[in-house]
Amino acid sequence: MKGNMGNMMKQMQKMQKKMMKAQDELHEMSFEASAGGGMVTVLANGKKEITDVQIKEEVVDPDDIEMLQDLILAATNDVLKQIDDKTNETMGQFTKGLPGGMF
Structure with a gap:
């Protein structure tokens, strides 16, 4: 019985290392989303940090700031x-088949 427990602990440690590696890889990834046919583009990393916002000059209309705000929100929500x-796709592979609440 002790052998099984030790083996199970080794398996858990191995899985934990794989999870940490996958999480690190996710954090290094870049994501991009745009709205308004490319008028506003938002870039982010896997840590959910916005790294850049690009706005085409022709979308900036002082009389319609609300449209620009909507485009920024749409692109930001899409990238997130x-x-x-x-993240769910990558990390979900580690929790498949585990009883709920285990992780």
Whole structure:
């Protein structure tokens, strides 16, 4: 019985190392989303940090700031969703088949 427990602990440590490596790789990834046909582009890393915002000059209209704000929000929300989806896809492989609440 002790052998099984030791083996299980080794398996858990191995899985933990793989999870940490996958998480580090995710943090290094770049994500990009745009709105308004490319008028606003938002770049972020896997840590959900916005690294750049690009705005085409022709979308800047002092009489319609609200449209620009909407485009920035749309692109930002899209890039954050991409990060969440990729994180769930990548990290989900480690939790498949585990009883709920174990991790």
